[in-house]
Amino acid sequence: MVLPSTLYHVVATLFLALTLSETSNAQLNATFYANSCPNVSTIVRNVIQQSLQSDSRIGASLIRLHFHDCFVNGCDASILLDNSGSIQSEKDAAPNNNSTRGFNVVDNIKTSVENACPGVVSCADILALAAESSVSLAGGPSWNVLLGRRDSLTANQGGANTSIPSPVEGLANITAKFSAVGLNTNDLVALSGAHTFGRAQCRTFINRLYNFSNTGSPDPTLNSSYLITLQQTCPQNGSGTTLSNLDPTTADGFDNNYFTNLQNNQGLLQSDQELFSTSGSATISIVNSFSSNQTAFFQSFVQSIINMGNISPLTGSNGEIRLDCKKVNGS
Ligand code: HEM
Ligand SMILES: *[C@@H]1O[C@H](CO)[C@@H](O)[C@H](O)[C@H]1NC(C)=O
Ligand SMILES: *[C@@H]1O[C@H](CO)[C@@H](O)[C@H](O)[C@H]1NC(C)=O
Ligand SMILES: *[C@@H]1O[C@H](CO)[C@@H](O)[C@H](O)[C@H]1NC(C)=O
Ligand SMILES: *[C@@H]1O[C@H](CO)[C@@H](O)[C@H](O)[C@H]1NC(C)=O
Ligand SMILES: *[C@@H]1O[C@H](CO)[C@@H](O)[C@H](O)[C@H]1NC(C)=O
Ligand SMILES: *[C@@H]1O[C@H](CO)[C@@H](O)[C@H](O)[C@H]1NC(C)=O
Numbered sequence: 330m331v332l333p334s335t336l337y338h339v340v341a342t343l344f345l346a347l348t349l350s351e352t353s354n355a356q357l358n359a360t361f362y363a364n365s366c367p368n369v370s371t372i373v374r375n376v377i378q379q380s381l382q383s384d385s386r387i388g389a390s391l392i393r394l395h396f397h398d399c400f401v402n403g404c405d406a407s408i409l410l411d412n413s414g415s416i417q418s419e420k421d422a423a424p425n426n427n428s429t430r431g432f433n434v435v436d437n438i439k440t441s442v443e444n445a446c447p448g449v450v451s452c453a454d455i456l457a458l459a460a461e462s463s464v465s466l467a468g469g470p471s472w473n474v475l476l477g478r479r480d481s482l483t484a485n486q487g488g489a490n491t492s493i494p495s496p497v498e499g500l501a502n503i504t505a506k507f508s509a510v511g512l513n514t515n516d517l518v519a520l521s522g523a524h525t526f527g528r529a530q531c532r533t534f535i536n537r538l539y540n541f542s543n544t545g546s547p548d549p550t551l552n553s554s555y556l557i558t559l560q561q562t563c564p565q566n567g568s569g570t571t572l573s574n575l576d577p578t579t580a581d582g583f584d585n586n587y588f589t590n591l592q593n594n595q596g597l598l599q600s601d602q603e604l605f606s607t608s609g610s611a612t613i614s615i616v617n618s619f620s621s622n623q624t625a626f627f628q629s630f631v632q633s634i635i636n637m638g639n640i641s642p643l644t645g646s647n648g649e650i651r652l653d654c655k656k657v658n659g660s
């Protein structure tokens with residue numbers, strides 16, 4: 330019989346579509362906690378504001394956690410899990426170890442949020458909210474954070490080693506890593522603008538200061554007066570962990586000076602300067618546009634960080650709401 334079979338397919342297809350839209354396809358939205366935790370944004374912001382009193386760098390460190398979370402298995406707080414019997418922590422991955430920081434502040438935020446709304450707000454959403462508060466408290470744009478992510482039951486240390494861009498791997502490879510998570514060249518340039526605040530260790534850029542690519546000379550795209558400053562901060566046999574501001578002009582402010590710096594050959598990391606100094610690259614005109622118009626940068630940054638925050642979230646009944654961001658519930 331033809332009719333029942335057709336009917337069966339129609340019903341099955343409809344069912345599948347509905348199931349998908351309720352689970353894997355579920356959209357984040359800005360009002361997810363409107364009833365269950367209406368004050369969550371304020372709580373997150375207040376803890377960060379408090380932490381900034383004693384650590385002017387903490388906002389930068391927190392937004393970087395959101396980035397390193399989202400690039401590995403999506404924005405699922407996988408980066409926050411500590412080592413355990415079944416977890417190989419992403420904190421020990423090459424891009425994170427001796428580098429990512431702010432985990433204690435995430436725990437303080439979680440404690441405050443749990444006190445107000447127990448068992449409701451995911452750690453992945455806390456990272457997204459912390460990114461927004463950090464940017465707006467530093468003088469950057471504000472935006473409505475999309476929410477409704479849930480927390481992973483696993484970590485992916487190998488994925489963190491391979492998916493997070495390195496400052497020395499070249500623009501083509503970095504572009505490919507962004508593309509692998511659905512982010513384009515505009516997103517790459519706009520999000521790199523987060524290097525308008527925070528610090529980097531000498532070991533992440535010393536390859537540019539003395540013997541760049543075995544040429545025996547510094548990176549030719551490095552401004553000569555900035556080079557002298559950086560060589561003083563990072564002597565040849567000095568400590569690789571000494572810090573330098575990512576933005577030499579306004580170290581803790583969120584503004585478009587990062588892009589003006591690139592035009593002046595004052596990008597700190599190789600990956601920063603390449604956005605402007607790679608001849609023929611589509612990134613150059615985007616740098617110029619953000620340098621000449623901070624509003625354009627802020628608008629693009631907001632769109633791009635929302636794009637980044639939408640990378641493969643766990644929604645619906647996938648994952649869980651962790652009670653302690655450092656471990657899977659019941660472990
Ligand atoms: C485009 C590829 C990127 C590369 C290669 C890169 C690389 C780095 C490196 C090497 C550091 C210094 C880490 C250290 O010395 O311990 C750093 C710091 C930082 N990155 Fe990136 N990054 C990239 C993109 C991003 C994105 C997309 C964001 C956020 C939207 C971001 C936000 C930050 C911030 C705020 C800091 C300073 C953190 C602090 O002071 O604790 N970065 N990045
Ligand atoms: C936000 O998403 C949740 C979960 O998908 C849903 O229950 C809620 O109705 C959504 N709110 C709006 C305003 O779309
Ligand atoms: C939200 O929390 C802040 C302090 O964190 C408090 O001042 C404010 O009254 C709270 N608002 C509501 C509606 O609970
Ligand atoms: C991570 O850093 C800690 C502290 O510096 C160190 O003890 C540990 O060996 C490092 N882990 C890896 C995998 O390098
Ligand atoms: C982190 O630092 C420790 C101590 O200096 C070192 O043994 C370890 O190899 C570093 N880990 C990474 C991944 O760089
Ligand atoms: C990730 O990189 C770290 C540091 O280089 C290394 O110790 C670890 O074994 C790597 N993990 C995986 C799963 O590849
Ligand atoms: C870029 O990626 C390719 C392919 O994964 C790799 O062979 C190459 O070493 C990478 N380049 C750098 C500078 O890391």
Ligand SMILES: *[C@@H]1O[C@H](CO)[C@@H](O)[C@H](O)[C@H]1NC(C)=O
Binds near residue numbers: 540543544545546
């Ligand atoms: C630069 O590095 C290469 C390879 O390590 C080495 O052969 C060369 O002597 C170095 N040049 C200088 C000036 O240190």
Ligand SMILES: *[C@@H]1O[C@H](CO)[C@@H](O)[C@H](O)[C@H]1NC(C)=O
Binds near residue numbers: 565566
């Ligand atoms: C750095 O250390 C190397 C090897 O120990 C030595 O040959 C070189 O002279 C030192 N350079 C400086 C500037 O101290």
Ligand SMILES: *[C@@H]1O[C@H](CO)[C@@H](O)[C@H](O)[C@H]1NC(C)=O
Binds near residue numbers: 552593
């Ligand atoms: C080097 O930086 C200074 C600003 O500190 C700028 O005036 C100068 O034009 C820059 N030089 C080059 C070649 O970009």
Ligand SMILES: *[C@@H]1O[C@H](CO)[C@@H](O)[C@H](O)[C@H]1NC(C)=O
Binds near residue numbers: 624625
């Ligand atoms: C700056 O960018 C904004 C947003 O794209 C745009 O509306 C505005 O016209 C631009 N201003 C100038 C002077 O180009």
